[in-house]
Structures are given as C-alpha cells and as structure tokens.
Amino acid sequence: MKQSQLFTKAGKEAPKEEKSINAQLLMRAGFVDKLMAGVYTYLPLGFRVLKKIENIIREEMNDIGGQEVLMPALHPKENWQKTNRWQYEEMFKLKSRAGKDFSLGWTHEEIITPLVKKFVRSYKDLPFSVYQIQDKFRDELRSKSGLLRGVEFAMKDLYSFHSDEADLGRYYEKVKKSYFKIFARCGLKKETFLTLASGGSFSQYSHEFQTVTPFGEDEIYLCPKCKIAVNKEIIEKEKHQCPQCQNKKLEIKKAIEVGNIFKLKEKFSQPFNLTFVDAKGKSKPVQMGCYGIGLGRLMGAVVEIWHDKKGIIWPKAVAPFDVHLLSLGEGKEIKNAAKKIYQDYRQEEKIEVLYDDRAGVTAGEKFAEADLIGIPLRAVVSARTLKEEAVEIKKRNEEKVKLVKIKNLKREILKLLNE
C-alpha cells in the first residue's frame, strides 16, 4: 500500500488520559482511534494486525476441530434468567420499542447451550467443539488500559461438548497446547505462563494464560523452575507454593491475562437440560468446556511487550506489513526505483510492503514514523543507495544497516523475514 493514500497519519499525540503504553503507541502510530473509554476504531493499519491475529487464532481453532459459527450480540432476557445471570452488573441491558428485554453478550454460554441442544441426542453426536470470533460488550467502570480492557471488544470463544469428564479433560489439554501455539505465533512465547486460577463454583481450578510485563493489570506468583504460575485469588489456598514442585520461592510478577480456559462441566448443561443418551440408553448431562481469547487485548499485550522508546516493534506474524519501503529525496530516479521495487512486490504474496512515497516529508520524519509504526524491515531508497544499485535494509529490532544490491533484494528480504 502507498502511504500517501492511507487516510490516517502517524505522529498524532494520544489523548492525555491514555496512560497505557499500548493505547499511546497504537494511537500515535495510527493503528486505532478512541471513540470513548474502552471503545476503539481499528484504522487500516490496526485492522490489518487484528486480521492477522484473527487468522492465527482461526487456523489453530480449526486445527483442534473447532467449527466456526457466528452468534448474535443481542440476547433475550429469558436465556440469562435460566442461569440466574441476568443481574450480572457488567452486562449492558436494553429494551426494544415493543418492550422486550435484551442484553449485549459478554460471553455466549447462554446462547450456545440451548443452540447445541437442538442437535445433540446420543453419545454418537459427541464430542465436538464450536467457536466464534465476535464482538463482546462489558459495562466496565474503569477502562484505562487501552486495548487491555475494552467495553466493546472482539473475542474468540470456543465451547466444547463431551460425554464424560475424561474426554473433556483430554480436549482441555489439547486447547492448552493450542493456546500456547497461538501466543507463540503472536510473539509472546517467552513471556506467557499457564496460571492456576479460581474455578468458581463448578470446578476446582481454571487456567489463565498470563503474559508477564511491568504494565500488566494482574499479579501472578511464578515458579521459575516449573514455569507455571498461581494467580492472586488462590495463592493463599495454595499456601504460597508452586502446585507442581512445592517450591516456596515464587516470583511476583505483573502480567496481562491473554486467555483463559474453564471446565464448565455441567454448570450450563443443567439449567438448559442439555443431555444425551449414552451407549446403555441412559440420559446424562453433557460435559462442557469454554475457552476465551480477547483479540484486542492480545494486540495490546503484543505492543506492551514489543516496543522501545521510538515505537512499536511488531513480530512478523502480526505486523501490518512485512517491509516499510521509504523513498528519500525528490529526484525522479529515486522515485522510479522505489516505485519499481514496490510494484514488483505487489505481485509477491509472501512480502507485503507499505511504501512511503510521500513527497514533502523529510527523511527524519519518515525514519521516525517508520520506527513508530514498527514494521519488521525498513528498506530505504535514496540517491546514496542508488549509486551502489542498492537499497539500505534495517531490521526494526536491530541498529545495524546493510546495503543490499537491488538484484538480490527479494532473496535477502525473505531471508531476513524468516530469521
């Protein structure tokens, strides 16, 4: 894409009330715009990142057999009364002109359970899992962490259905692995830890995936040996020791919850009477699990981890583009050379280029914006590089620059992107 055609501009200041690093950088660099507290528009650059995260999650969900659906945001009151959750205070409620009561979904157990009931009869219909990537709403009183705590936010929610707890347990472990893959692909492998959390009334424990960063809203107790953690809610109950190795020297870390998984068991099957007939002809409740990842929150977490003073440093898999091509100077020769590179690459699906073709913008401004936007590779075409029939390449996360002959450019870029 040509930067001159992008309707947004980088370099704006973030509103003063935005204290979080992710919101400041994402707004300054033109990835998101704030409509009101906890409610953001994804601008073209941010939308590209969101779609990359969405596709990573979709691939991994499909890989563990998830069937994708799309459920509504608008829910009827009756469904939430069945589970005694209509009074949940963070749920937005509204009335239609005809007087009907609705809520806006912040989760979808109340919708998926009666839906699935229409199709499940026998043990032969089990197990299966269903997911969606869909907008949720939550009436947060304080949304001060940018994309980390949204009032409106995209979420992937997966629900699984089983004939017994053992099968639920096996799938639960599968999802755990899948989640680690997702976070690793998004660039959060080193910083993300499985964390024991309270299971509520229906299960002893659930698990969170916590990404350690100084700016996290949560606090976790991490065992440096086992690389697993315990969250604040249950650290007393666990006697301040690692549940795996009983190590008492846990490290207290700030962290962001990027995902969570629950064994719901019969919590929702019971009120909706979701049952199946087993091989012996006996009716039993279906065992359920649920598994969430907030897409915006994940994007915010990536920025909290991957940035420096100058701006964002996107991991390749979620970067809006692979290469930021900058033409410096107004000469026709420079423009033609840069344009030719850009056009060559437009055909190349493996390399996505943002081409800063803007006239009347200084080299200093272009460099500063490239650092702020944070595309993994910067490629500069100038009078100086063209003298060598070359382009100057720099990785966003390294200081060193390198002159690469134009004829070798594609090979070199592919090499660097795959490092």
Added chain:
Amino acid sequence: MKQSQLFTKAGKEAPKEEKSINAQLLMRAGFVDKLMAGVYTYLPLGFRVLKKIENIIREEMNDIGGQEVLMPALHPKENWQKTNRWQYEEMFKLKSRAGKDFSLGWTHEEIITPLVKKFVRSYKDLPFSVYQIQDKFRDELRSKSGLLRGVEFAMKDLYSFHSDEADLGRYYEKVKKSYFKIFARCGLKKETFLTLASGGSFSQYSHEFQTVTPFGEDEIYLCPKCKIAVNKEIIEKEKHQCPQCQNKKLEIKKAIEVGNIFKLKEKFSQPFNLTFVDAKGKSKPVQMGCYGIGLGRLMGAVVEIWHDKKGIIWPKAVAPFDVHLLSLGEGKEIKNAAKKIYQDYRQEEKIEVLYDDRAGVTAGEKFAEADLIGIPLRAVVSARTLKEEAVEIKKRNEEKVKLVKIKNLKREILKLLNE
C-alpha cells in the same frame, strides 16, 4: 469437511412463524438458527456462505480503493445529537452503569465523519474512501422476512470523501459498477436492477439495487427497455414513466433491496465541520457519499432466487462447498474409495468438499439432504459406480447424472464448476 462431524443437522423443520422462503430453507438445511425475531446465529454451513459473500465484497471494495477499518457498534449520544438523529426511533438506546447514554449503530456517518476530520486538512488529503464489514442493530417492529430484515445484521458500509461534487459523482459511478459486479458474482446479475429512490433532504435521488423476486418486500417500476427502475416513493414524482426513455409501460415487480448508494454531499460534513483547505487556501466542506450492502440480506436474496421445491441451489461463488460427496452403502470398499477421494481433495484448494460419510443414513435421506443443502455438484460413490471405477456426478441445477471415471474425476469436476 466430514458431515458426520458437523454438529448441526439438516432436515429440521423451521418454526411455524417463519413464512419467508429464505428463512425456511436456511433453517431447515442447517445454515442458520433463529435466536429471536430478526436475530440469527450463522451455523457452520451458513458461516461459510457469509464469509464467501464477505470476501467477494472485500475484494471489490479494495478494487475501488476502499480502506478497510472496523468501527464500534456502541456509540456515544453526543455524536447523534450533533446530527439531530438521536431520536431516530429504530435506534436501540442504552445506559451504562455510570449513567452514560449510548446507542447501537445502525449506520456510521456519525462516527466516520468526526474520525476522518482528525486526518483531513488540505485538498491533497482527498479523495479517499473507507469501509467496514460490521454488525448493525435496528429496532424493527416486524421482522418476518428471515435474513431480509434483521434486528442485528452484518453490513458493509463504505464512505467516500471528496473535494467537490464532480469528484463525488465520478466515484459514485465507480461504486455503481462495483455493486453490479458484487451482485453478479453472488449470482444475482439477471435479477438486479438499478432503481431510483428518494434522496432525502440532501440530494435529489439516491439509488437502490433491487433484486426482483415474487417474495420481495418492495415494489419497483421497471422499464423493460432501459433495465432501470423507479421505486414506489418517487414514482408519482417521475410521472409513472422511465426517467431515461420516458417509456410509460413500466412493469410493477416485487423486489428485495440488496444495496443502496447515497450522495450525502455536505449533510454530515456540516454538523461535524469536516472541511479542507483548497488549492487557493479557501476552507470548504468535504463532499461525502455512502454506500451500503447488507450481507445477510444478500444471502437471503440469493436463496429467494436460487431454490426449488427440494431446497437451495447455491451459485458456486457463494456455496458453502463445491462438491457434496456421498458414500452410499456400508461396504468397506465403498467407504475406502469415498474416503480416498475426500482426502485427495482436501489437499486441493480449488475444490472444497463436504463428505457425507454418515453410517446408518439411507440413500434416500442423503439425496434429499444434498438437495436441501444445495451444493453445486453432487458426487456419489456406491457399489454400482465402483463396478465401473467411477463416481456418479450431478449438478444441483440439472436432472441428468453422469458416470465419471475416478481417474478423470478432478478434471471433470473443475470443468463442471467453471461452466
């Protein structure tokens, strides 16, 4: 995908209150589920169709330079007060716990205009266009037409920004062409007509794209010579004649509005003070256009047009799968042959296969479901076809069947799909 693993099942009856063909067929065939009036869940088959429609629209919007964003559904009251549309009765309104007033967006002029204002300074920043594919909400009193009239519905809304009316006019014509391409790709070419409609207070006329079907909610006056139409609102004003050739013999047709385009001109630039500085240094209001397509409605319209007594007949481009592979009979040889074909095709991106591998389902039931679901090609493997080392192929929209040798199958399928 293996049909045995699909958590939904075809063949259920649609609720009695569903009178529309699209809702009846889509529900019976397992594409959508009704949560309440005007609010549907897209089940795995329906979700695939929705994504295909979405991708067609996205490709065509990108092709006319649209930049994709994602705006929120939750809107602050202030924005709607600026345009005196806060009282719009079909808009859902709600309050946060903190007492803030929100509405749920049924369109996004009130959001995009102030957003764009943050970036537009000079005529050099114009023109551009921005779109999103996003869920809208509308408090409909009577939602009785299935996907044709949703309370919650996915919509593509494109907004364009120009320095003068002539440029807006040129882009408007470009969008017209793009819309016809979209409807043609979705299989509605022959039935869809440009229709003059009231422009409201800000423009003489707007245009609708109306798909003619006996079950449409609208009525249009079609000129059989010019192939353009006039809608009911303005037929008096147009003196019951074709605005192009003055033909008075217009045909009255029932139709579904599948898209609409408006020249907004300054209607929203004025209240939000969206201006730019022209080449002579003079401040002027930005000229705007807006262009909508409802995705669910388009899907519903496709079904209204493409069905017969037995079920849906999906046009290839929006079909959930390309081939419905049926194995008939319980023999091991049959299963292995069908499985091998299915596995071969899983690798082949150009051919998507739904494999009806279910045991204990009669041939009659499988045939009936295949007709109901409406995938363009049916491929049957049975003891009889295997005797000839062949598969029996049938197009959903033709009666004749054809035996094709397994070794020629891929070529034949690709040929038939591209006919």
